[in-house]
Amino acid sequence: MSVVISAFDEAASREAKERRAEDVELEVLVREIIGRVADKWTMLTLEALEEHGRMRFTRLGEIIGDISQKMLTKTLRQMEADGLVSRTVFPVVPPRVEYELTPLGRSLGAAFCGVWIWAEQHRETIRQARADFSARAD
Amino acid sequence: MSVVISAFDEAASREAKERRAEDVELEVLVREIIGRVADKWTMLTLEALEEHGRMRFTRLGEIIGDISQKMLTKTLRQMEADGLVSRTVFPVVPPRVEYELTPLGRSLGAAFCGVWIWAEQHRETIRQARADFSARAD
DNA sequence: CAGTATCCAGCTGGATACTG
DNA sequence: CAGTATCCAGCTGGATACTG
Numbered sequence: 001m002s003v004v005i006s007a008f009d010e011a012a013s014r015e016a017k018e019r020r021a022e023d024v025e026l027e028v029l030v031r032e033i034i035g036r037v038a039d040k041w042t043m044l045t046l047e048a049l050e051e052h053g054r055m056r057f058t059r060l061g062e063i064i065g066d067i068s069q070k071m072l073t074k075t076l077r078q079m080e081a082d083g084l085v086s087r088t089v090f091p092v093v094p095p096r097v098e099y100e101l102t103p104l105g106r107s108l109g110a111a112f113c114g115v116w117i118w119a120e121q122h123r124e125t126i127r128q129a130r131a132d133f134s135a136r137a138d
Numbered sequence: 139m140s141v142v143i144s145a146f147d148e149a150a151s152r153e154a155k156e157r158r159a160e161d162v163e164l165e166v167l168v169r170e171i172i173g174r175v176a177d178k179w180t181m182l183t184l185e186a187l188e189e190h191g192r193m194r195f196t197r198l199g200e201i202i203g204d205i206s207q208k209m210l211t212k213t214l215r216q217m218e219a220d221g222l223v224s225r226t227v228f229p230v231v232p233p234r235v236e237y238e239l240t241p242l243g244r245s246l247g248a249a250f251c252g253v254w255i256w257a258e259q260h261r262e263t264i265r266q267a268r269a270d271f272s273a274r275a276d
Numbered sequence: 277c278a279g280t281a282t283c284c285a286g287c288t289g290g291a292t293a294c295t296g
Numbered sequence: 297c298a299g300t301a302t303c304c305a306g307c308t309g310g311a312t313a314c315t316g
Contacts, residue, residue: 029264030257031181034250038176043169057278068310073279083267094277095316104263111256112172118249119168125242126167129221195298206290211299232297233296 036082037112041067041075046101049085050109054100084108174220175250179205179213184239187223188247192238222246 036042041064048063049055055063061072076099079085084105090096101109119126174180179202186201187193193201199210214237217223222243228234239247257264 026254026258026261029261030254031176031178033257033264034172034181034253035176038169038173040169043172069279070311071309074309081268081271082264083271089278092277093316095279097278104260104267107260108256111252114249114252115172116164116168118246119171120164122242122245123164123167126171126220129242130219133219133221207299208291209289212289227298230297231296233299235298 033082033108036078037108039075041071042079045072045075045079046084046105046109049099049101050106054098057097057099060099079105171220171246174216175246177213179209180217183210183213183217184222184243184247187237187239188244192236195235195237198237217243 037046044064044067045060048060052063057072057076060076061067061069064072067075076085076087080087082104083102086100086102088098088100090098175184182202182205183198186198190201195210195214198214199205199207202210205213214223214225218225220242221240224238224240226236226238228236
């Protein structure tokens with residue numbers, strides 16, 4: 001019996017892997033992108049740069065709010081690596097570094113509009129669903 | 139000097155908070171929703187239920203692949219709480235529990251299409267950006 | 277100014293054992 | 297079958313100190 005089950009499990013798992021094998025790469029990419037924008041700081045950084053345009057490191061931190069230096073640096077590096085943000089270093093003392101959304105970064109913001117609209121439209125439905133769920137839990 | 143700076147910081151921080159105060163709720167919701175779908179397991183669960191329709195707990199686990207029971211339960215509860223998934227318990231022994239996307243769940247999948255399309259379209263640009271960034275790091 | 281380096285508390289999620 | 301309970305290793309991110 002356990003042999004049968006494990007053979008079944010294995011087949012199902014293999015099937016799952018093969019089904020996804022074709023577009024695994026895209027799926028990984030989409031998950032990464034979504035995961036990145038889902039990240040609190042990335043989202044706030046994207047927003048700040050969308051609204052205020054090109055900005056210095058410290059100013060960006062101020063606008064975002066209570067982000068730590070570590071996370072601001074990490075977030076910006078990540079976004080830069082993905083081509084969402086450009087980083088310009090001015091060879092002056094004290095250093096001046098400016099960040100700006102790339103066209104790619106701006107287009108990502110636009111692509112997420114659909115999700116924003118969805119959330120806005122279904123806001124009340126979700127609130128209700130959560131209330132119902134909590135009520136049922138009692 | 140430090141007084142001036144901290145006064146400035148405080149003002150900037152307050153400005154940031156006030157600016158967002160109006161739509162804070164929507165922003166939190168959007169971030170939660172995005173964060174949830176960005177979650178590996180939620181995304182895979184949404185996909186599995188989209189493709190295969192109504193399904194039992196164990197079968198769902200098999201299709202998703204190597205998810206642990208704990209995470210499958212947690213993911214499904216979360217999705218249920220948000221109204222994305224419906225849970226039907228059949229009063230039989232052994233227990234039979236079926237999960238299915240709600241209309242809300244299906245519409246969320248649709249809302250994310252824009253991001254998928256964006257990722258598909260800009261896949262090569264992102265790959266190139268990452269390659270360039272890695273190269274620059276050396 | 278725009279970071280880097282280090283330490284560490286707290287959350288996340290897998291593994292394992294158990295159950296109505 | 298569809299979970300729950302417990303333990304714990306590893307990652308995440310804040311706080312703090314330091315620097316070209």
